[in-house]
Amino acid sequence: MIAPYLPMVVIDVLGSFTMVVLSLLCCYKAGILRETDRDNALFLYLVWISTGFMIFAVSRAFGHILMQFLILTSHTDTWQMIAAFSGSVNTVSFMLVSLITLFFNQSWKMNEKILRSRKKLEAAHAQLLSLNQNLEQKVVERTEMLTSSEHKARRIFEYSLDTILVTDAHFKIQEINNAGIVLTGYKKKQMLEQNMGLMDFIAHAPDWNCLLQQLNTNEYVLNEECDILNADNINIRVLISGGVDYGAFGCAKTFHFIIKDINEKKQMEQQIAQADKLAALGELSAGVAHEINNPLGIILGYTQLMLKQASEFEEDLKTIEKHVKNCKEVVSNLLSFSRKGSRKMENVDIHNMLNGVINFLRNHSDFRKVQIQLNLWENECLWVKGNAQELAQVVLNLMINACHAIQDNPAGFIELATQKENAHILIHVRDNGTGISKQHLPRIFDPFFTTKPVGQGTGLGLSVGYGIIRNHQGDILAANRNSPGAQFTIRLPLVNTNSNEE
């Protein structure tokens, strides 16, 4: 049969060329696909298969075009020689494509594994991210809690009214709060620079030894009472509690102390005890005075009756009368102390009363060598409800005591000062005498207590004064001054000035 030859040639040549172009485009597209996800094994498979097709298409196209060229140019013999090689190459190329194609399943499995691993990795990453976020959140929360806790602790430390003290293992001060600075009277910088320790503040060595022993034995001390010596050399009564701290990591030994100032409380307790004691003594004195006063009156009466008649015992009777009168004065004083005496209460101008006392004393021989300073509250007149004579007696008594304390000191002075404190007036009597010894201070208002030689004082002056002031709803306090000398303070309630004017 006869058939057109040209279509066969044209289709063969053009088809071969198109195959080459398309295979190259396939390679290009497969390359792009691979670039979109380099971990995808299927895309790698497509790259390989496209490459296989490209080799196949090029080798086949080369063979076919060469064949057509040689046949058309009447070189059929030459083609016969090359044909076997071309066919072999062509066989190898499409066998290569076949082999690559059969690797699809393995590629698929690899891809599955990669995808699973990627999912696991993504899950792990998400979990890690979540954990990280939680961790960050927790870190923020803990930091806030820590800051808050630190703030609270710092606030307690800074604003505590009790002294909080941190020392190293050798009791050298590391930290001290503001209350501690006020208590000790030293500046913090000074304490740290001078390497001061707790032992430097304890006034008495036995107290410190006791504290040390307890700390060594129990590693803590609880409410130990002792005296602290401040920067002004004044003893302050304190309660010390403290313990050992080994730090957050157990390797930094420090001591933490809380020191409570009980000085005022102690003084107040002493005053209350004193007041209770004096009240009891007053009751006792009143009872005794009442019982003695009546027999004394009878003795005095009969003695005076007998003196009206001339008698050989006149001198003896006068002696009896004199001593009975002395006894009656003592009894009267005891009654004054126990507030049982009768008196007239009226509004008293304190400054007027004090001026009267000073005028009287200036003429007294004992006061001529003493400098008396009168510092009165100048802002207004101060009135109290009471008995002017009794109050003058108390001040006079205090002034006389002060004069005795100064003795023959040429620089001796007595200061009489008044001061208004809310609804009370304070009357201070200060001197620069010998002061009051510590052991005498609690007994100074006791009846019959005196430091004077026998016969020079009855020991009733201050106790009577105490009774009078208490009877006026007031207080009387005795203390030693920082500088030598003593100070007595009378505290009396003021009356309303308006009502006085009325």
Next chain:
Amino acid sequence: MKHFNCKVLTALAYLILALPGNLYALQFHSNSEGIITHQIGHLFFLFSMVVLMFIISGKGLAIHKGWRLIQVSAFFFILWNACAITVHFLDNQIYAVSVERLANGYARIRTQNNSSLLGWVYYGLKLDHLLCVPAMFLMYKGLCCLVDEQKAEKGQTL
């Protein structure tokens, strides 16, 4: 040891050179072996394309347009391989057909028993590029679709 090796080599050289004889170890290859190998290659190609088609279906990849086009491409390659095997069988194995180019742009196709039908079938089968070019084109389009899908997926992810 070195001395021993020299002796062994000398003995072997003597045996090879001094005692020649007929050698039957190498197999003789006939001319038809080439075409059979080629045909086996085509069959292998065809088989691999069948496998590819089934795997694409089996793995559920046919839901993607790109893989579906690759699957169709494999089908065209199967047809092309079948076509090529038939042509090679007719003209290179059983020599049932031969082509003679004529000077006026025609060709004479000689067939056994002068079968016109076989001649035209052979003529049609010789135009095998009409199968392999579409196959390659479908492969290209399949890859294009996969690239587009992948880019779209990436775009959504981003």
